[in-house]
Amino acid sequence: MLIDFNKAKEVTMPGMNHGTGMMTAKMYNEWKYDCDERFQKLKKNEEELNRIFIHIYGLEEELTPEEEDQYVTVRKADLKRDIKSFSSFAVGCMFGRYSLDADGLVYAGGEWDESKYKTFIPDKDAIIPITDDEYFTDDIVGRFVKFVKVVYGADTLEENLKFIADALGGKGLPREVIRKYFLKDFFKDHCKVYKKRPIYWLFDSGKNDGFKCLIYMHRYQSDTLARIRTDYVHEQQARYRTAIDGMERQINRASTSERVHLNKQLSKLKNQAEEIRIYEEKIHHLADQMIQINLDDGVKHNYAIFQDVLAKIK
Template identity: 50%
Template sequence: MATLISDKYEAHKAEVNARFDQLRANEEELNRIFAEIYDMEGEVPIEVEDKYVSVARIFDTAEEIPESFKGNRYVRTKRDEIISLISYAAGCMFGRYSLDVEGLVLADAGDTVEDYLAKMPDPAHVTFMPDADNVLPITDDEYFKDDIVARLVDFIRTVYGSETLNDNLAFIADALSPAAKAAPLEVIRAYFLKEFYADHCSTYKKRPIYWLLDAGKKNSFKALFYMHRYRPDLMACIRTDYVHPQQERLRGRIADAEEELAHCEPRRKAALNKKLKQLRDQETELIAYEEKIHRFADQMIAIDLDDGVKTNYATFQDVLAKVK
């Protein structure tokens, strides 16, 4: 049955906020009881300030949060809830989570899709399959079949239904960037390119479990992989199955842009020259990145999860995004 995320959000918000109100009421009742027991009525405060209630309270926007909640680290917004949904979806894409079983699924070193299937109640009928090679590319357009935005669309369709897909994508985009005028998929793609990893690193206290391969500021190539599914040949796979095709694609787009520029109307030249410069900058960036990832591909490096995220991440710091 098709479901609107907006309806789920409103129901969730009502439940969370009712829990907040109930906890505050309980704490205030306890204050009254103890004030009466110790004969301190009128001498100690009974009411509990909003900032001291230690459960979540959801507001639609940050602007709606009253001053009385300042300092309450449990306050959340609609954007926070949608970011959590996207994070969970990414976890399902990697097989860390599953729509078919509760809790963690793949969380041991070197886990594979075969390990995932072995934990499913019905391996022949899995609701949402994790990515086969543990690589989710994030590029400025949908170039790969396992593009992370395309996979998110598949996830939303699987969970909430096809009939409400467009409405749900619009709701997600509006929560991420209410002022954006771009189409929902463009807003979502921009979020993955510019903000997802910072949010992920913040959630995991600068110890990310999904690692971002990042060629640079020109966005020529980015991709996520799940550290628990890392394998020594992963960098070689990324180089041959993702970086090289992306280089070929950029060369083709540059050739097309040059051809169009040679025969276009004068009024189109400025826009085409701008696009051509962007593509050439991306090509230059990706050439340098390919050389870096080539070195790691040749080394076939193994990692030990017991060494921790910080140590293992540092091993690949030349090809990974900086953790901020």
């Protein structure tokens, strides 16, 4: 299933039989054709209802029965939008909001039921790092690749990742394109779909991408920030120190022509390391408070509590 977040309905994506299919352009086009047929059929039905009501109330002089596409209650297929929606559904499965073993919304607070997740297991601590390189094996890209593998199978994994990357656009290898999407655009898209009331919160150190991670608001606990700080921020700081040391040794051995490029990389790493150092102090201050939230207060109120360490909602 693929969630249509704009209308809170589920639609079927091609090949989403666990481990048995490939999301090819051909399969997508077949699914697109089915979507378009449903769209045109519903549009025709809605226009016929309009004609009936216009006739009943004698409004022929004032109204026409034609329905604009944007007001038809199902959507046409759109590859880029649908792949983004698929990515959002994957993140929902990572957090346990959705499950490949149950229809609809599975968890939005309350008692956690592990028995609802068999095919794809949600993230244990509900903290998913987003980095510009593969610093964590279980970062959002690693988990997304695993999700695609579980849904469509190992044999077609690389073809499916390429199909997804091509739909998202951008240059580079499929995993690089997917990483860039999660790093730069996923949260912006999420905020648009949820009308600036995100349920996935982006912890963000700043413009240098020193540190980013997503959490699911409904799985927030009072020690979540402490775990982000000790298990992820501190780990990322250690990785930057190692990377900087390695880069400096590499520069010392490099030729003059190579040093320009390497020094640029070193400068980026140092900027990220400094950014995360400052960020660690901010998150430390909040983590020590062991803040509790009330979901009934809503997204806007709760998000504002952590605004110093969260990405701005645009």
